[in-house]
Amino acid sequence: MATQKKAVALISGGLDSLLAAKVMLEQGVHVEGINFYTGFCVEGHTHAIRKKDKAKPKRNNALWSAEMLGIKLHIIDIIEEYKQVLLNPKHGYGANMNPCLDCKIFMVGKAKEWALENGFDFIITGEVIGQRPMSQRKDTMPVISAESGADDLLLRPLCAKNLPETLPEREGWVNRDELHDFSGRTRKPQMALAEKFGFVDYAQPAGGCCFLTDKAYSVKLTDLWASRGKRDYEIDDIMLLKVGRHIRPKPNFKLIVAREEGENNFLQGYKKQFITLRTMSHKGPLTLLDGSVNDGDFELAARIVARFSQGRDAELVDVEVTENGVSKNISVKPFAADEIQEAWRV
Amino acid sequence: MIELDARRLMCPMPVIKTQNMIKTMAIGETLRVSCTDPGVMQDIPAWCRINGHLLLNTEEIEGEFILTIEVAAE
Numbered sequence: 015m016a017t018q019k020k021a022v023a024l025i026s027g028g029l030d031s032l033l034a035a036k037v038m039l040e041q042g043v044h045v046e047g048i049n050f051y052t053g054f055c056v057e058g059h060t061h062a063i064r065k066k067d068k069a070k071p072k073r074n075n076a077l078w079s080a081e082m083l084g085i086k087l088h089i090i091d092i093i094e095e096y097k098q099v100l101l102n103p104k105h106g107y108g109a110n111m112n113p114c115l116d117c118k119i120f121m122v123g124k125a126k127e128w129a130l131e132n133g134f135d136f137i138i139t140g141e142v143i144g145q146r147p148m149s150q151r152k153d154t155m156p157v158i159s160a161e162s163g164a165d166d167l168l169l170r171p172l173c174a175k176n177l178p179e180t181l182p183e184r185e186g187w188v189n190r191d192e193l194h195d196f197s198g199r200t201r202k203p204q205m206a207l208a209e210k211f212g213f214v215d216y217a218q219p220a221g222g223c224c225f226l227t228d229k230a231y232s233v234k235l236t237d238l239w240a241s242r243g244k245r246d247y248e249i250d251d252i253m254l255l256k257v258g259r260h261i262r263p264k265p266n267f268k269l270i271v272a273r274e275e276g277e278n279n280f281l282q283g284y285k286k287q288f289i290t291l292r293t294m295s296h297k298g299p300l301t302l303l304d305g306s307v308n309d310g311d312f313e314l315a316a317r318i319v320a321r322f323s324q325g326r327d328a329e330l331v332d333v334e335v336t337e338n339g340v341s342k343n344i345s346v347k348p349f350a351a352d353e354i355q356e357a358w359r360v
Numbered sequence: 361m362i363e364l365d366a367r368r369l370m371c372p373m374p375v376i377k378t379q380n381m382i383k384t385m386a387i388g389e390t391l392r393v394s395c396t397d398p399g400v401m402q403d404i405p406a407w408c409r410i411n412g413h414l415l416l417n418t419e420e421i422e423g424e425f426i427l428t429i430e431v432a433a434e
């Protein structure tokens with residue numbers, strides 16, 4: 015008997031990658047999953063910082079997919095390397111700050127390296143021609159194969175019949191006739207196939223699985239770069255962009271105001287790294303101050319923070335400002351609602 | 361017993377750290393991972409099931425989540 019061929023499957027946690035891997039398993043291929051963590055991935059838990067979201071399921075969809083498939087999953091931290099992809103995408107951005115084509119090229123390239131190191135024969139993805147405007151088009155599919163270096167070791171089981179034959183098909187490792195010819199934005203064929211395989215309760219995240227496709231998030235990221243005068247980020251920066259109200263009353267600093275208890279707890283973890291503001295005379299949210307400030311800025315910041323406290327209608331609110339472990343108290347008059355300018359909200 | 365501090369990391373980082381640490385360990389050794397993201401109580405057990413490692417214990421102590429895993433054969 016011929017030796018069983020091995021494929022590494024890019025598993026995002028969405029339905030398409032789940033189906034693509036299943037199609038290979040059905041053909042008797044040994045499949046293991048690989049999932050890349052860019053730092054911008056939307057998964058249950060970063061959502062679940064907010065207490066109101068706590069009731070929603072918090073599973074990690076890539077792990078869930080692997081469990082449904084009965085395959086191993088290798089999760090790889092690419093936070094550092096991904097910076098080059100996001101900061102200098104050769105093929106540019108999509109509708110927001112999503113560099114989808116470069117991202118795909120990078121991930122498939124990494125999967126190829128992994129396959130070589132681990133004795134795997136080919137790579138599969140859940141891509142479907144026409145499904146996504148930037149990376150999943152007929153003309154970009156060959157670009158991903160070529161620029162990732164995967165060439166014809168890259169097989170897309172869900173739309174392979176619409177693409178030239180790849181090595182696994184030519185060599186008879188997989189049967190092309192049993193691959194699919196999905197195309198376009200419709201989800202019907204995927205849903206029918208999911209039903210055939212008995213998959214229910216799969217992830218269909220409305221906003222996709224990546225914060226970079228989110229408009230509000232992209233605006234905050236662009237603001238961060240503009241205010242620092244350079245395009246760069248650390249993991250803490252990108253985590254904090256997911257949390258709280260962001261208010262920039264002056265170019266040199268912004269405030270990150272917790273919106274509720276879950277965010278309050280999350281921001282507590284950053285108290286050592288940032289100047290923090292807390293209302294003392296009234297209940298109020300924890301606020302981080304990001305940027306460099308001079309003495310006059312504290313009053314402005316404190317008046318904003320007071321606005322979001324229960325003392326918003328009080329004559330004066332006491333605010334504690336802590337910097338490098340040293341605290342001072344200032345009493346300020348809270349801003350009225352219309353004094354917090356719309357343009358300050360990032 | 362090997363200790364792994366994954367506190368203050370958000371999922372999936374604690375899972376990645378656990379995975380990478382277990383790669384360096386021998387079969388039968390145990391790993392104790394401390395975390396603060398409650399998501400680990402779902403994700404690390406799922407990761408153990410997928411990869412065949414044995415989850416010996418989970419506990420919550422003063423807001424920290426501690427999981428003990430025995431390394432099984434790959």
Ligand code: SF4
Pocket residue numbers: 112113114115117118149222223224225226227
């Ligand atoms: S949405 Fe685009 S940028 Fe984000 S992970 Fe997917 S391909 Fe990459």
